[in-house]
Each structure stands twice: as structure tokens, then as C-alpha cells.
Amino acid sequence: MGKSGEMVDGTIYSPSLGFDWNYSAYCPYLDGEASISTLPVVYLLHGATGNHRNMTERFLLPEFLDECMELGECRKCVVIFVDGFNSFYLNSRCFQMETAVIEDLIPTLEARLELKPTRDKRFIGGLSMGGYGASNLALRYPEYFSKVMALSPAVWYSMTPSTVTYEWHVFRDQNDVFDHELWNRQHPSASLASYQSKNLPVSFLVMTGGMDDAVSISEVKRFVTDLQAYTEVDVHYLDDGDHSWPFWEYGTYYAFKHFF
Template structure:
């Protein structure tokens, strides 16, 4: 009889322990569901009409899950892809969504709209399309009319990798009144001309009617040609610049040259990071968190 009672007590004790464990796990799961760390933004793929392109303009847009307010609309980051890339590159190769989700959920950056446009040019009015006009005349007005975003330079940022870094540099220096900060990741800002192994030499943006690389277009579009006007506007755009130390296009050198020029002009508003890596997504994905934090810290 005692043995049977002992058996029942052991069985009940085990059952209570299992029930307690189940309730603990269930409670933890419920907390996880309600935790800020479980928040996730939404990604949409759209096309808009572009008068400048006379063609559809493809976009990928990251929308945070936190609601904006009238007093605090979303800051917006325009994130540009590289040569022969697309509007899906940052999402597919750069881990953009997971990175943005994590940084926003942890409070390291505020909720922000991240716009990733597609371009068949090097973000300029090249021989194949008017990408620069499309960006300023079609894209920015569409985003600001369609989403609850900040409409001042303090809440508007531009960044990009490689050819996109070239584009981000151009846009920020040419229109400092529009952007609160810029980031150029492994920027293809070659001075005076791109090396022969650069895709610029075979990109339709720079190929004239005879299929030759247009050196004059490059030189009048690159940042040295914009420098005097940038100084004359007397508006400081903080810059973050980086490059892999083993970049096969010698971009560490060109990134350092751009940084040096900026640092001499605005010593407290220029950052340079030379990191371990080549001209690849390992560098851009790993440095994306620092880029987003740098840009959105300017907003705060």
C-alpha cells in the first residue's frame, strides 16, 4: 500500500513538473510574440511611372512596422545598388531586411523607410537613360507623396555601394540642401578615370554612339567637378566612407582620397573605415549596420 501511494506521489510530482515546464515555455513564447525583438518590417516591390525614363521605374521599399506620427514621420534612406545591379540587390545579397529589423527593434536606429530604386545607369544622366533626373524628379516626389516620410534634409539620406557609392557621393555633393548625410560603400569614385578592369568601361551609361568609353562624361560627372559648387553652398553633409583593404579596383585608395578631401573641408563630418575584405557583399553586408546607424544618428 505504501509503495502504491509512493508511486502515485512520484507520478503526480512528475506531472506537476511537466505542467510547470509547459506553462513556462508557453509564457516565454507569448513574451516572444509580444517582444519588440519580434517586430519585422514589410518589404514591397513596386514600379512607378517615370517621365524622365519614359519607362517603368522599379523600387523595393522597406516599411517599418512601427507607426509614424504626425510629429515624427519616418526618416527615409535612399539605398543605391552597384553597376549592373537591381533594386533587389540589397535585399537578396545584403541582408537588408534582417539588419533593419534588428536595429530598429533594439532601438539602435529609429523606424525608417528604406527605398532601394533600380537603375540601368550609374545614377547619372548617361548615354542609356536619365537616371539622375528620374531620381530627383520622379522618385523622391513619389515617395514623399505616398509615404509618411520626413520632407526636410534632416530626415532624408542617401547611400550606396560601388557605382551606387559614386551616385550617393554625386547626389549629396550636388544637392546638399536635400540630404542630411551620405554614405559611400566601396565608392567607384575613380580620379581621374576608372581603371580598365572597372565595369564603367563596358557600362552603357558611359558608352557613346561608337561604343567608346566617354571620358568627358566621367570627368564632368565625378565629384571633383562638383566640389566648388558644394563649397559655395556652404551646407555640410556628413559622410561615411568605407572600402575593403583588398579591393581589386584599388578603391581603398580612391575612398581615402575622397575622405581626405572631405576631412580637410569638414573635419568633424567625415568618417573613413578601411575594413578587411574585397569588393564584395561580405564587406557591404558587414558594414551595413554601421552605415544605417551613422545616417540615422544624424537624424536624431
């Protein structure tokens, strides 16, 4: 296997965030006169406490893509790894992350890398918090994305002090009290009605495990039920799956082979 793609690490200045913003990108090996501008683009979002390098270091996604593409088992695409901090990929009192992704990251990187995807070739995916973020962004901006991969998405319908991210700043009010109304308003399911009104179908791949002790499979099943009332969902419930890197590795590889 000698046809390796190129990993690019860089920064853009984000007016929405007010600082330089790291990213990584995987650009596949291209034969002859093939043009990168015609390729699909996949935006990948990490989980809580992670960063944009997680999926290139925890399970070596670039090496998998090199082999998968050379064998013809998945189609060539550009993959952009987004650094979302602990933002849930939302606009909040601390970060304007949702705006930054849509208005800063996507247009800047697609121009810099000479990418020209139409919405049917622009996809988004993530794990845990990133699965929440990918779902939210696609439902709010279906004019940008046509497919979503959500692995172990952090789509709790009720938050309690025992929930992993309950203490985080994103959903707290000015008195540092968890704002349940804000959580409900920001939940991906809250965007389904407005998504439907745009008449731009987005397909979902949702995968979670029965042994997930961070986001209960019952919460994800409820989200899937909500989604299925509005759009097509490819659902995978794995009895022995948990909230872990080996599970997300399996899910990500599956998505590139069978979904993206």
C-alpha cells in the first residue's frame, strides 16, 4: 500500500471566536489529472474533552482511509477534523462555535483547499458530543449537509447532576445554574420542525451500544424515534458496544465504507 494521502495541519482566524483556530485535514492520494475540487468533503467532530487530532491519533483514521481507498472499498473524499473544544458545537456565552463552523471554517477551508462540494457531497459526523453537534448542525443547516454520522450521540433528553457534562458552562445561566429550558431548546430534536420546512433531506447513520454507561441506549433510541418521523435513519444498536474508542473506531470505519 503505497498511495498515501496527505495530512494537513493549520489554523484559520475565526472572527466568530476571536482567535486563531486549529484544524487538521486529510487529502487523499489522487491519480493523474483527478481534481480535489470534485471530491466529497466530510467534517468530523470530536467528543467531550477531546480535540481535532483524536481521530487521527486514537485509531489512525488516515491510514485506514489510505488502504480503504486504494482497495476501492470507500470513495475518495477530503476529511476535515474540527476542534470544537467543549462547546457542544453551539453558540453560547463562552463560544460562538455554531456560527464559527458555518460562517468561518467551512467557507475558509473549502476556499483554501480548493474544494467545491455541493450539499449532496458535503457530510458531517461526530462521536458523543460530536454526534450531538453533527446532528444539530445538519438539522439547522440542511442546505450545507446531506448526511450525518452520529456515534453514541450525547442526546440526553433529561439532564441530572449525575450526567457527565452537567457541570459544564455551555448550558448554565449567569448564576451558574443549569438551564434546563436552554438544554431543551438546543437539543437536536428541537430543530426537526424547522428542518422539515426547508425540504432538504438529510440522511442519518446512528450507532450506539447497549453497554454505553455515559449516554444510555434508551436516550439514543428516543432520538432515533424522533428522527424517523422526519427523515431516513440507518440505525445500528450493538449489544456489546460501549462509550469507547474501539467502538467509535468500528463505527467510523463502517461509515466510510458504507455510508459516506
